[in-house]
Amino acid sequence: MSADGKSSGKSKGSKDRVEEAEIDEFVAKDGRLDTHELETIPTVVPREGDGYRPPRSGLGGEGLGRIGESGHALTDDDLRRVNTRKGLLQLLETKAVDIEEVRKTLLYEQELRQLQVELVRLQRWVQSNGERIAILVEGRDAAGKGGTIRRFTEHLNPRAMRVVALPKPSDEERGQWYFQRYIRQLPNKGEIVFFDRSWYNRAVVEPVMGFCSKKEHQRFLQQVPEFEHMLYEDGVTIIKFWFSISKEEQAKRFEARRQNPLKQWKLSPVDEKAQELWDSYTRYKEEMFSKTHATFSPWIIVKANDKQAARLESLRHVLNLLPYKGKEEAPIRLTPDPNVITRFHRKMVELDL
DSSP: OOTTSOOOOOOOOHHHHHHHHHHHHHHHTTTOOOHHHHTOOOOOOOOBTTTBOOOSSOSTTOOOOOTTSTTOOOOHHHHHHTTSHHHHHHHHHHTTOOHHHHHHHHHHHHHHHHHHHHHHHHHHHHHHHTOEEEEEEEESTTSSHHHHHHHHHTTSOGGGEEEEOOOSOOHHHHTSOTTHHHHTTSOOTTEEEEEESOGGGGTTHHHHHTSSOHHHHHHHHHHHHHHHHHHHHTTEEEEEEEEEOOHHHHHHHHHHHHHOTTTGGGOOHHHHTTTTTHHHHHHHHHHHHHHHOBTTBOEEEEEOSSHHHHHHHHHHHHHHHSOOTTGGGOSSOOSOOTTTEEEOOTTOOOOOO
């Protein structure tokens, strides 16, 4: 898949075909995991920042270490034993790993897989009925937008799905109507499009960073309800997420990115100023909610300090909202947790934790 989310046209590899076969088999079983399937434990080591949190307490008073660190390496014999439940428990105890934390991660992965099976069913319904779904994922920097989109799209058919993450506008685009370049990215018949940031850049990021004038900002707030209402009348379903995190959590995630060479590319000059301009972001964000929240395109607030919960409940919200075929037989809860997912209302005082 190319950077703009479009398929490259190349044939899928054997790994993709195997994954699709597994999904089809799982769908055929109504998404239920057999007991023997739960006995096989993946040997991939979870990493911090990807739904995994380092243990907080030790076993038997011993200090904890992350697998892979000095004194906590896995041997060949460890790997041979890790695929049995008994062997896994013994291994975790001898390596001083917090079993409860590992169990939580494994349960998260199992639940995520079941929800992703439902997303495959949802996509088939979208294709067969010619639905057009636009999912807007907004929020502060490091709120977990990209990670959530990856969990949405991991097993979807790329021919009927796109991820749109537009760069800054070109000179030509700056001379156009603001919505013009986003209109080109709207979903076609039978397609789901995920916007990793959307036209709402002009509501918060641009005025905070001085990338637009006050007049342009006010014009946007006046036009966007009408723009979205036209899309709604034409049959486009708009789902608007705002991922909300605390200032302290944002600072922790920025520092984790600085320390991780694989994630340093995520840091930008805009990110570097996010903490300094926190209150300004808050002011513009609240104005955006008050003027762009509507019954036909409401804002859905996701409490995102806990990445795992934010991902699972966002998937649940979309699945619960859309009337796809087979939804009634889902073997997993589809109603989102109201402690994580809330619909914006104008009496809200504080949206960031």
